[in-house]
Amino acid sequence: MDTTAVIKRGSSSLLILFVVFAFVLCSLFLILYGAHVYTTIRDRVESDFDRRMSISYITNKLRASDVEGGVLLEEGGSSLILSAGQDDPSSLLIYIYFHNGSIMEYIIQDDDVFDPLDGETIMAADSFSIQPVPGGLRIHIVVGQEIISFTVSMRSDNYEN
Numbered sequence: 001m002d003t004t005a006v007i008k009r010g011s012s013s014l015l016i017l018f019v020v021f022a023f024v025l026c027s028l029f030l031i032l033y034g035a036h037v038y039t040t041i042r043d044r045v046e047s048d049f050d051r052r053m054s055i056s057y058i059t060n061k062l063r064a065s066d067v068e069g070g071v072l073l074e075e076g077g078s079s080l081i082l083s084a085g086q087d088d089p090s091s092l093l094i095y096i097y098f099h100n101g102s103i104m105e106y107i108i109q110d111d112d113v114f115d116p117l118d119g120e121t122i123m124a125a126d127s128f129s130i131q132p133v134p135g136g137l138r139i140h141i142v143v144g145q146e147i148i149s150f151t152v153s154m155r156s157d158n159y160e161n
Helices: 003-064
Strands: 071-074 079-082 092-099 102-109 120-124 127-133 136-143 146-153
Touching: 003 079, 003 092, 003 102, 003 120, 003 136, 003 146, 092 127, 120 136
Parallel strands: none
Antiparallel strands: 071 079, 079 092, 092 102, 102 120, 127 136, 136 146
C-alpha cells in the first residue's frame, strides 16, 4: 500500500472532521447569541408592559375619582388624594404618592392615619410629579433616563391644592 495514499486519506478525514467541528461551533454560537437576543427583547417587552400598565392604573384611578372634590393635589404636586367625591357615603381615600424610589398607592378610611411606609408599589421611578393644566392633569414620571409625560383629561376642572 502506498504511504502517500494513506496520508491523503488521513488528511482528508481530518479536514472533514475540522469542517464539521467548525460548523458545530458556529451553530452553538448562533444558538447562544439568539438566546441572548431573545432574553434582551423579552426583558424590554416586560418592562414596557409594566410601565404601560402602571400608567393605565394611575389614569384609571384618576378618572374614577373625576367628580367635584374627588381629586386633591398635595405637597406641591408630588402626591394625590383621591376619593369618590363629596356625595359618596364611603369614606375611603386613595393616596398616590412618591416614596423611596417608587410610586405608591395607599387606601385608607377617612379617619385613619396615613403612613407612607404601608403603601403598595405601583411602579419604580426616580421622580413623580403632577401639575394641573387646562382640561386635566399633567403627570411626569422619570425612570432612569426616560421621561414619561402624559396628560389625563378630566371632566371636573376642580383640583384642590
